[in-house]
Amino acid sequence: MNLSKEFHEQGFHVVNNVYDKDEINTISNFISNLDSTNPIFRKTDDLFAIRQFVKEFPEIKKLLFNENLKGIIKNISGEDYFIVKSIYFDKPEKSNWFVSYHQDLTISVDKKIEDKKFSNWTKKHNQFAVQPPEEILENIFTIRIHLDETNKDNGALKVLKKSHLKSICRIDSIDFEKEIEVFCNVKSGGIMLMKPLLFHASNKTTNDKNRRVIHIEFSNKELPQNLQWSEFSQIENFTSHNS
Template sequence: MMNLDHYKSTIQKSGFAVINNIFSEEEIEKIGQVIENIDTSKEAFRKSEDLFAIRQFLKEVPEVQDLIFNDNIQKIIAEVFGEKYFVVKSIYFDKPEKSNWYVAYHQDLTISVDKKAELPGFGPWTTKQNQFAVQPPLDILENIFTIRIHLDDTDENNGALKVIPNSHLKGIYRPETIDWSVETETICNVEKGGIMIMKPLLLHGSNRTTNGKKRRVIHIEFSDRQLPKQLKWSENMN
């Protein structure tokens, strides 16, 4: 398999890396078939003309777990993240072909937890569909890795992520303060069956789809940290 030391150092330095050929065509087809056959009326599902999303994806669609955690993904988690990392969040996104949905530059500053608890360093809080999210202390965010599995070829014409390299090293970085005289933008093209690994504090966004091609992504976050005893990760899966 590929030299993972290279990707590990790239992620530490730049905040992201793209690795193609992680899933075979057959594996991607099987994952797609499972998603097509699920009951989309559940509360955790969000469906509109511009977006179809499934929160707590691995919990809501357990049939995909064995397909997603193939040998390649398990090796990447162990060697790039660390042996003690576990799933703490999973979402499935589908930007349909005609979607005009776009995402402005932001950092992923919240984690999903089981309930609301007043704790020093945790806040502000939000609640969506009975799911609790909170901004935790910075050290928890700095320790998270995200894997984005691409079920379609994705480039700048159908919503590939655009990122600001190295921005994950600058703490809380408000998008309105981006200094474009020193920062650069990178478009993260990913092939079908490839993945993008990123740090949540990396400033990232995406443009509208202009080429009429869909973009389906499975977003999974990993941590090796236990939360204070009053809180639990809303998803916790080894």
């Protein structure tokens, strides 16, 4: 199987056994020992999350970017990609939180600029988010690192196969009878690769099991008008990038 070809054609792919049990335990312990009073932590009954995860805790990169993960990134994108966004989240076992079908249409940047190609500006927690030109979104890929085994009963993503090829579109324009829906079950220590324009959703948790995921987005695009990715971070031992 050609991983890169499969991923870019389907818009997603699951790779298990990227991390062994010891690596997952080390990553989990690192997160457990963080000071959760930090304002970047979001804590509710339905969700525990850490925004700007890699930016705030860059030492986690040594634990996440093992040779397996770096090999997968090189396979699908080459060596000039870098981190542009990251978040850790835990969907607790009693969570009734679900997410309806959507595309990921925004990026995180350091400031607001006047550019007609950038729209729908928002600002939360001193970070700007904006919808960029479509070619920037098409360039991004996401890796979701699963610390827990995840299936449809505890919030595994469900996706519409190849829907990233539709470009940006409204969900009400989708004819679900013609779509192929896939649940992306991932084992603990596995990852899910995804294109942001792929329509994806997740159901409520029904099996009383957690779903802890580290979500990281990558790009190799420079932004215009001195606009910078707010969470830019290089991948160690990859080709250097001048930000």
